[in-house]
Amino acid sequence: MSPSERAGAVLTIDLDAVRANYRALKAQLRGGDCAGVVKADAYGLGMERVAKTLAEAGCGTFFVANLDEGVALRAVLPEAAIAVLNGLGVGETETFAAHDLVPVLNDLGQVEAWRRFLASRGPRPAILHIDTGMTRLGLSTPEAARLAHEPERARGIPFACVMSHLVASEEADNPLNVDQLVHFRKARERLVPALGGVKASLANSSGIFLGPDYHFDLARPGVALYGVNPTPPRPNPMRNVVRLEAKILQLREIDRPGTVGYGATHTVEPGQRIATVAAGYADGIPRSMSNRGFGVIAGKRVPLVGRVSMDLITFDVSAVAPEEARPGKTITLIGPEHSVDETAREAGTIGYEILTRLGRRYRRQYFGG
Numbered sequence: 001m002s003p004s005e006r007a008g009a010v011l012t013i014d015l016d017a018v019r020a021n022y023r024a025l026k027a028q029l030r031g032g033d034c035a036g037v038v039k040a041d042a043y044g045l046g047m048e049r050v051a052k053t054l055a056e057a058g059c060g061t062f063f064v065a066n067l068d069e070g071v072a073l074r075a076v077l078p079e080a081a082i083a084v085l086n087g088l089g090v091g092e093t094e095t096f097a098a099h100d101l102v103p104v105l106n107d108l109g110q111v112e113a114w115r116r117f118l119a120s121r122g123p124r125p126a127i128l129h130i131d132t133g134m135t136r137l138g139l140s141t142p143e144a145a146r147l148a149h150e151p152e153r154a155r156g157i158p159f160a161c162v163m164s165h166l167v168a169s170e171e172a173d174n175p176l177n178v179d180q181l182v183h184f185r186k187a188r189e190r191l192v193p194a195l196g197g198v199k200a201s202l203a204n205s206s207g208i209f210l211g212p213d214y215h216f217d218l219a220r221p222g223v224a225l226y227g228v229n230p231t232p233p234r235p236n237p238m239r240n241v242v243r244l245e246a247k248i249l250q251l252r253e254i255d256r257p258g259t260v261g262y263g264a265t266h267t268v269e270p271g272q273r274i275a276t277v278a279a280g281y282a283d284g285i286p287r288s289m290s291n292r293g294f295g296v297i298a299g300k301r302v303p304l305v306g307r308v309s310m311d312l313i314t315f316d317v318s319a320v321a322p323e324e325a326r327p328g329k330t331i332t333l334i335g336p337e338h339s340v341d342e343t344a345r346e347a348g349t350i351g352y353e354i355l356t357r358l359g360r361r362y363r364r365q366y367f368g369g
């Protein structure tokens with residue numbers, strides 16, 4: 001038995017579903033271009049495999065968070081446009097150039113640094129990020145006004161696009177969406193003297209579903225590619241990508257009243273059966289799922305009982321036939337029958353966090369691609 005076969009839990013990533021999700025998002029854009037956001041190791045699913053799959057599906061532009069991710073992705077995709085969201089750090093210009101990476105310029109200092117660099121090295125594209133309400137990264141409103149009045153600050157930079165990021169796009173009725181759209185359009189118009197008729201990018205996954213006004217030239221979906229619902233509370237239009245199955249290590253037939261796990265937070269009675277499964281908070285199962293989560297075995301939902309511990313969780317499998325819930329059988333923790341979104345709700349978090357915390361001890365297997 002190889003170490004990977006011995007693993008207590010198996011994480012299966014469906015690359016065919018990633019590809020189908022990319023195509024579905026692209027179809028929504030009706031001719032507009034669609035990038036792939038693959039930061040944080042493609043939301044925990046493995047940047048190399050995911051990025052190759054997206055490139056084969058026709059994706060030509062990728063976004064990562066930081067420079068190291070950009071350098072790693074360049075080694076995988078020699079041809080793609082790769083943009084780095086966290087911006088151009090001090091002393092990083094040479095590394096950006098050496099790996100042909102596109103900096104997202106987040107303030108006037110970064111614009112200045114890139115302009116100076118290009119003055120000696122010739123034109124290389126950048127993206128200009130305008131803050132329209134996130135108050136995180138991007139040019140502030142006064143900075144954008146300054147650039148509009150002093151267009152020479154950006155002279156010689158071939159901008160691939162101007163972008164902004166939506167703060168509440170998964171809430172279709174939130175008035176902030178329209179506010180940001182208006183803000184973005186105005187900022188783009190005012191910046192024509194500095195940037196010319198530059199392309200624009202606003203929508204993340206959920207932004208795509210706010211309608212064509214939000215599409216501009218390039219969309220930047222991440223989480224929807226990986227199967228998380230971009231349109232809550234409506235049904236999920238995306239295909240499920242992740243399946244996580246954990247082995248039952250031991251089955252306890254309860255013969256006297258007792259409690260389960262640390263802190264004795266769950267009581268059991270004779271006749272109940274408790275299955276102990278090989279995954280815990282060290283594998284990214286949130287401890288907040290203690291006494292709140294569910295798994296699925298033999299088509300039945302079974303409650304997670306007791307505390308999530310570091311390497312183990314426990315389920316009450318009393319409702320499942322004994323031959324279906326014995327050591328060696330697996331319980332599905334995440335899959336089409338118990339989605340990332342449901343898992344996140346039970347844990348009091350969001351699908352993004354569930355995905356990006358998926359652990360390193362799972363046997364990872366890829367399907368399709």
Ligand SMILES: *Cc1c(COP(=O)(O)O)cnc(C)c1O
Binds near residue numbers: 203206220224
């Ligand atoms: C992460 C990120 C995205 C992708 O967002 P999703 O909600 O995962 O689609 C797009 N743009 C920016 C600036 C981001 O940081």
